[in-house]
Amino acid sequence: MAATQDVTTRQSADVPSQWSERQAVLNPPVDICEDAEGITLVADMPGVSRDRLNIEVDKNTLLIEGDAHFDMPEGIQALYADIHSTRYRRSFALSPELESNNIDATLKDGVLTLRIPKRAELRPRKIEVRVN
Template sequence: MSDNTQLRQPAQTEATRATEALLPPVDVIEDGAGITLHADLPGVSRDRLHLHVEADTLTIEGEIALPAPEGLESIHSEVGLSVYRRVFTLSKELDADRVAAEFSQGVLTLRIPKVEHAQPRRIPIQVG
């Protein structure tokens, strides 16, 4: 990502520390028309995935369903938390009303376009 990154993670506050969650790995790719975000959410089903945009804040939350087989009890678990959560602050150059989401095989892909006036455009040159 360039120094002009369109997406930031806000500083962690007391409120965000109170509800611990796993941080899903995220790749953010910026181009002239907007950003594409890829988040890995293994173990999350589509009906347990929640996306929210409020003002300039994008929140991704997903609940992991890891049921133990009937009659068996877990004696060791390396996944102690059952919720993924990532919160981003969106730049004013991004159009939060036009976010498009796709979820396939545990990978969430979000496309957030830039607002019209922030997109690059070609300026025609007239011969004088």
């Protein structure tokens, strides 16, 4: 599984229509764990809500995109921000041993968790031994 790593600037043709202006895109930090049943990806995407999240699979490529929104109290203006972009984007090449049509996604407190199972025929299985 390969992942993009750098902060990039995308032109409007490379990003969804709601992201029409040219701006920096952040790659969210992602932890990837594998077990006998599949893989789990955990992405930190603070400020992204379910309706501002886009997850797509095209052939063997997984694409995660999100638009963060931070509410500022009325009458308060930000003087400084460490992060200058609110757009997240990350893509991964998926192994053919994964069931990309059976991805389970959850979002809680700005943490996106994706569970991608391995194809059933590739999972370890226990063989029962019968006694005659």
